[in-house]
Amino acid sequence: MRRRYVRNTARDRRAEQRARELLRATAGAEALDTYERFGLLSVEKDEYGYLIYPHRPLVAYDAATGELLSEYCVRFRDGSDPEAGERLPDADDVLAKWMALRADEHELIRTANVHPLGRQLDPAMVRRDLEAVRQWRR
Amino acid sequence: MKLLRMTPGKGDVLLAEGDPAVAEDEERLVAEFRRQLDLGMWAAVPHEGPGGSREATMVRDFSEVPVGAERVIFFPQAAGG
Numbered sequence: 001m002r003r004r005y006v007r008n009t010a011r012d013r014r015a016e017q018r019a020r021e022l023l024r025a026t027a028g029a030e031a032l033d034t035y036e037r038f039g040l041l042s043v044e045k046d047e048y049g050y051l052i053y054p055h056r057p058l059v060a061y062d063a064a065t066g067e068l069l070s071e072y073c074v075r076f077r078d079g080s081d082p083e084a085g086e087r088l089p090d091a092d093d094v095l096a097k098w099m100a101l102r103a104d105e106h107e108l109i110r111t112a113n114v115h116p117l118g119r120q121l122d123p124a125m126v127r128r129d130l131e132a133v134r135q136w137r138r
Numbered sequence: 139m140k141l142l143r144m145t146p147g148k149g150d151v152l153l154a155e156g157d158p159a160v161a162e163d164e165e166r167l168v169a170e171f172r173r174q175l176d177l178g179m180w181a182a183v184p185h186e187g188p189g190g191s192r193e194a195t196m197v198r199d200f201s202e203v204p205v206g207a208e209r210v211i212f213f214p215q216a217a218g219g
Contacts, residue, residue, distance in 0.1 A: 008147070011147050011148075012147065014148075014149070015145075015146075015147055015148050015149040016149070017149070018148070018149030018150060019144070019149040019150070021149075022142070022144075022149065022150045022211070025184075026184040026192070026194070026211065027184075027192050028192045031192070057219070073218060073219030074216045074217070074218065074219055075216070075217050075218075075219040076144075076213055076214040076215070076216055076217075077214055077217065078144075078145060078146055078213075078214045080145070080177075081145065081146060081147060083147070084145070084146040084147025084148065085146050085147065086146060087146055088144050088145070088146055088213070088214075089144075089146070089149055092144040092149060092150070092213070095144075095211075096144060096213040096214075096216075098194070099182040099184070099194035099196075099211065099213075100180070100182070100194075100196070100216060102192075102193050102194040103182055103193075103194045103195050103196040104196050107196075108216055111216045111217065111218060112216070112218055112219070113218035113219060
């Protein structure tokens with residue numbers, strides 16, 4: 001019989017905890033803290049910055065001014081275990097985007113579908129998130 | 139060195155572990171590395187950058203993994219969403 005996705009809250013919670021530990025070990029304690037406080041990561045590389053939401057688009061912004069620029073839709077789907085579904089735990093999803101951005105920003109951006117602001121994420125919410133992260137880091 | 143793979147429903151799973159300086163271990167690590175790339179995974183190596191910043195490098199062959207790397211993380215290739 002063909003196996004299919006079965007929602008399992010306890011399994012998913014354990015997976016998320018494990019993913020958070022990998023996030024801490026890889027991107028650092030501050031990255032984990034940012035993720036746990038704001039539900040996202042942020043990366044700045046030269047003149048651009050990105051807010052990284054789990055299973056949502058990356059949002060690029062001007063690192064100097066904070067002006068929001070575009071949404072970049074990118075997915076990391078894994079169909080190897082149909083019962084577990086195709087989505088990585090949230091913390092793994094943001095870490096995968098973080099690693100891909102740190103390692104090869106242009107390759108990830110070239111892969112993504114580019115959309116104008118507001119296609120999936122409310123720009124006002126994103127502006128509030130960006131401001132909150134920046135305030136917290138000061 | 140540990141080879142880890144992000145997975146739905148589990149988080150990261152340990153695929154292989156060993157000392158690349160030991161021939162037997164290296165053979166096992168290389169075989170698993172190639173298997174993951176054949177399955178369509180991307181491979182990233184986390185490391186420290188200048189000033190202690192956290193960085194990552196994508197690798198496409200086991201020979202590109204820096205000496206002393208503690209872990210290689212496999213995750214599904216990105217696709218446009």
